Amino acid sequence: MDEALLRSLTPSVLGILVRRGADFAAAEDAVQDALVEAVRTWPADPPRDPKGWLVTVSWRRFLDTTRAETARRRREEVVDEEPAPVSGVDDTLQLYFLCAHPSLKPSAAVALTLRAVGGLTTRQIAHAYLVPEATMAQRISRAKRTIAGVRFEQLGDVTTVLRVLYLVFNEGYSGDVDLAAEAIRLTRQLAAASDHPEIAGLLALMLLHHARRASRTAADGSLVPLAEQDRQRWDTKAIEEGVEILQAALARDRLGEFQAQAAIAALHADAPTAEETDWVQIVEWYEELVALTGSPVVRLNRAVAVGEADGPRAGLAALAQLDGSLPRHTAVAAYFHERDGDLTTAERLYVEAAGQAANLAESDYLTRQAARLNARLR
Incomplete structure (x- = not known):
């Protein structure tokens, strides 16, 4: 069973069902049923057209669960036998815009897109938002209900879509879920259209x-x-x-x-x-970013750049103006204390930072830095 193929086809199949008139939640349920059926039957009888097969089975599952018989007959007139050839329209991209509908808060739009289009689990999205999994599940369910009945003609705004795409890219880049290439592909399409x-x-x-x-x-x-x-x-x-x-x-x-x-x-x-990095220019660009966003994380990154451009004490001074609970704040402080020659403080802060790390790779790296300094201090 080619799980990667199923994963890549799922967003497009979901988009096709929504385009045909299924509401978002019902379409996703139908697609999930089709995926279960694919896992069961494809190893023994793989289809010649996997996407067409998924569309057919998903659509039939949707029709089977539609209670209103008049609506069912109307939809069956459109597709009752084999599906029409899949159009060249990228329904995945359209689905991103649907998930960025203006009726949704940005956080809900991102969460819904990561779940329905990006393929992340609710647990992974909850981890990204630092909330319990049950809370994120409720948020996603509310988002689905909010856009129930919304058509592809009523799409969201590009700003939210861009933030969604960037978060998907970052999730893929981390290695947790490899979505970076898909995010780039969709962004290319968006750039070509605008x-x-x-x-x-x-x-x-x-x-x-x-x-x-x-x-x-x-x-x-x-x-x-x-x-x-x-x-x-x-x-x-x-x-x-x-x-x-x-x-x-x-x-x-x-x-x-x-x-x-x-x-x-x-x-x-x-x-x-x-060593040849132009840190002075980087500081200037971070000043622009601070003006554009006011983001505390951007201010932290600016402090790093200041320390590289003007020395560790300048970096520590910039860092002192920021909230110490910011992600990576302790790690940056450890780095600058080491650069400034205070190895005892740096070693202690590296240990603290390792305990605060967002992932195992980062924690391991910071632990190694602490061990390296500890060996030097003996």
Whole structure:
């Protein structure tokens, strides 16, 4: 059974059912029933057209559970036998817009999209939001009810779609769920259909980050920080494409946060070595990002850049102005204390940061840093 194939086809099949008139929740239930049937029957009798098979079975499941017989007969007139050839329209992309419907709060739109289109489990989404799984399940259920009956003609806004795509990309990039390539594919389609500079900015940002993917982890799976990555393993074609797209977007003079983030990523990609990174320019771009977003996380990243540009004490001073509960705050403080020569404080903070890490790879890396300093202090 090709689980990857089923995963890749599911969003498009769901989109087709919604386009045909099924409400979102009923369509998802029907698709899930079809997937169960596929797992049961495909190993012995694989279909020649997997997507067409899923559409047919899902649609029939939907019709079987439709109570109103008049509505059922009307839909059966459209598709009762084998399905019509699947159109070239990317229903997955349309489904992203449906999940970004203006009646939904942004957090609900992201959660719903990650569940229905991105394929993440409710548990994974709950972890991303730092809420209990039951709370996230209720949020997703409410979102489904909210958009019940919404047609593809009543789509959401591009800003929410971009945030959804970026979160999907980041989930894939982390290795938890490999959705990065799908996020890039959909963003390419969105960029081809619109000349919005922020769409181009997001695409550039994804490409520039994705170009470093092969160098982010060692052979044993351990995390490799940016400064220690083998830059020979970076994808130069993806970097060139990302920079070209970014330059065209910036020329429009309509700066947005994704363009600013891409500019920072481009400066990292442009440096032949970590020591040659233009941290002064990066600080300037973070100033732009702070003005655009006011995000505490952006302020933390700016503090890192200040410390690299002006020295560890300047970084610590910038860090002192921020909330100490911010993710990575303790790890950054440990790094700058080590740079400043205070190994005892740095070792203690690395231990604290390891306990606060968001994933095992990060925790392992910080634990190794603490152990390294502990050995030096003996």
